[in-house]
Amino acid sequence: MKGRTRLRQTINSIYRWAQKNSLWVIHYNSGGCNGCDIEILDLLTPRYDVERLGILAEGSPRHADVLLCTGPVTRQSKEGLLQIYSQMPSPKWVVAVGSCSITGGVFQGSPTVLGGIDKVVPVDLYVPGCATRPEAIIAAFVQLQERIAHGK
Amino acid sequence: MFEVLFYLLIFPGFLFLYLCSWLFEFLDRKLLARFQRRIGPPWYQPLADLIKLFSKEDLMPQGANEVVAIALPIVSLCAVLTAGIYVPVAGFSPESFEGDLIIVLFLLSIPTLAYYLAGVTSVGIYSLLGGARSLLQFFSYEVPLLIALSGPAVLAGSWSIQEIIARQSETGAFLLFQPLGFLLAMIGLIGKLKRDPLDIPKAKSEVVAGSLTEFTGVKLGFWHLVMNIQAVVGIFLIINLYIGWTSAGNPLLNISIFLIQWLAMILLLSTASAVFARLRIDQLAGLGWKILVPLSLLQLTVVILMGV
Amino acid sequence: MANKLMPEDFLRCVSAHTQQPCELTGHIINETAITIAADDLHDIVAALMEELNLTHLSAITAQQREDHPDEIQVMYHFWQGGGYTLIVWLPAAEPVLTSLMDIIIGADFYEREVAEMYGITITNREETPPLLLPDDWDEGPPMRRKEKSV
């Protein structure tokens, strides 16, 4: 029996190493001011270039591991957020980028705003900042990678 | 028996082709990144991507046909691997007979048809669109590609790749005789591999991920493997048909010369993908039938006259 | 650039198409405004378009002022060299407007927004889904004053 569990452990650690080094990201804006979205797109550009960390931007939720969402979930875009989250194969992680995706930020109190991604989907990492800086998002990715390496 | 297993699994078989496809994907993404003033992925990225895809949960869209969705990537992987066996690497190929060029061409176009079937069977509008576009694209690049690739066969007077290589070592590389044929073969290869200027079936901003939109986990991993190995085998084929091979003493030197030719071709492909914008499907069809086919026919007649 | 429209011929054209007396008011800075009745809005705008070629409808603003709680003020901001506004007052109980879509197609989105934000029913145009409000919105027009909501 001992050999089997050690085999399972090595396979799991290899899987974790692979998941750590190959995070495929899908971005969803749930009603924010697109300040954070252009900073997320900035991650792909030469100055910040997240492909060094093995991060790719994907178009289809089926191919994605990390859901990067911005915006203080408006009532109209809540159903889209749930649909994307359900389509993503596990293991999946959710990163909420920007102050309004954490608490509703400057749009708090508006009748059409739910105020925060964690009111709809479970969130793994919060990245504060109003128009989050690309460096902060990269720091969040590095932290997510360490968390994956240690088995969530 | 042991030797066949060695050929099948190790040298021109799965392991060698996988290592080549790993190197190909890494170099391709690295070169594209360097064209864009970016650093690009680390060397182990293709392996990490593949293992991660194998570790993912395998979702199946409700309406899709389970068996077909699993069978397609495996069938196209086998087709591409067997094509890899017949294509000589640095002048050496375990099996060669008259007419193996035609078999290789047929095996290399199985993944495209499998891609179309994958698109049609999986539920979802983007897969349907991606599948239909890949079929449309198949007809517009396949004819010029086949004619261009049959040019060397006509020149060498035989349909066996080894013969073509042997003939070229006597008369010099066919590239010098028919540069146009080489160009058409390259365009056809870009179309077959659905690479950047002609990546219409999987254009991210139009049809999300084409036929592969609904595929997850292991199946997606297989599809990526198929696409990469198809690229590797396609480049080997064009090197053999157009640059030929003259053995140079010890095997180490042979392998390195062949590798250099291979790297040059990858650079060519990456430059093409970094430089050109994506065409529309009707423009590609127009380009294919109005320009590529007449050119390839002209090329063929020139070759026939030259050959006689 | 089309010639600059003078306020005098703006007033002349508007008063030519309405019985009530109307005069230029300057209470909105940067704009020359005229208050008109709701039901001759349509043909005044039509006349303005033909005679003065005033086609650029910048925006439609609606509001329920605290000093006129039982009325809704709707303002059509035009622009040609300078700002020109037509002001219409509607009863807050059941506000009704005639659509300008048949002469200015651009008014479509502005009218739909004003209709759903203030609960104004707009006649002679087809029924359309909400423009900005979520599909499951059931709390009535959001911009109306809460204590006066009918």
Next chain:
Amino acid sequence: MKEKITIPIGPQHPLLKEPISLRIDASGEEVLGGTLRLGYVHRGIEKLAESRTYTQNIPLIERICGICSHVHTTTFCYAVEALLGIEIPPRAQYIRALLCELERIHSHLLWLGVLAKHVGLETVFMHSWHDRELVLDIMEELSGGRVSHGINQIGGVRFDVDAEHHPMMADKMQKLHERITQFMQIFEREPSIKARTHGVAPLSADLIRQYGLAGPVARASGVDVDMRRDDPLPPYDRLDISVITHPDGDAWSRTYVRIYEIYESLLLCEKILQAIPEGNISVRARRKVPAGEVVVRSEAPRGEVVYYLRSNGTEYPARLKIRTPTLPALAIMPMQLAQIHVADIPVVLAGVDLCIACADR
């Protein structure tokens, strides 16, 4: 494969940075038409603005849209200052105009990258967004923020343009100028781009006038209107602006107009930096605004922004109406969709230069 299909470009799609729901009905590769559903980004800004004081409103209004945040706060501040009857010092006017022009360059470069990405030219997307970092660096040096700058306040601006900013800005703008000329050459000579943009989704001038469009999309169809020249806010009446138009109104002319507008904005920035007068940068403004109404128009990167503001003597605005340029641009889009291929949808969407956060408010 000629039966009718409906392609959902839903709330999430690689084509869209922001959520809208566009249902395209096509038969085969021909697009027949499209229906649009907005409201995914509607946060009720006008409702929120009534429950905040004028100074608290500036951070809110800055977050209507991340790309044109400075134009919104500038228009709002000019509206409040008009109601207060105060005149901000000329240096503050020039600094506001400088940031408006920098934001226009930033927005057009961003759009250039997005168009190239949709046409399949990842390389131009990477290069143009890398050069956009130059503009972001300048804005960060001036105001500390890359996207939302927070430089405006009622009565003037909060940060000054110091002496050592001038050489830094001049050098970066010179580099930007060379890069833009290279992009223009790429877009003019590259045959595959020309094939994808020439003659795609043309818009006639009177269609533009019927929809009341005024912006790069209108100028690309030959309608010669620019709020900086026709209805200028303070510093622009002292600067001469040449308006760039293009006669035939298709995807290529929209590209042409926007790229040359980057040149024009660079020139304007240099003129502003030379003509900037000395003096303090803000004036004290009372918290309570006397009763009154005002309408202010200004030129955002995407067209005409209209602000209607009414005050009732308290320190809270009584009514704030914002009309952003993307709304009419979205209204005209179904007309463009009726004559293109499925593969042209990205080019049309990029041509409209969608800013849904502006449109939905």
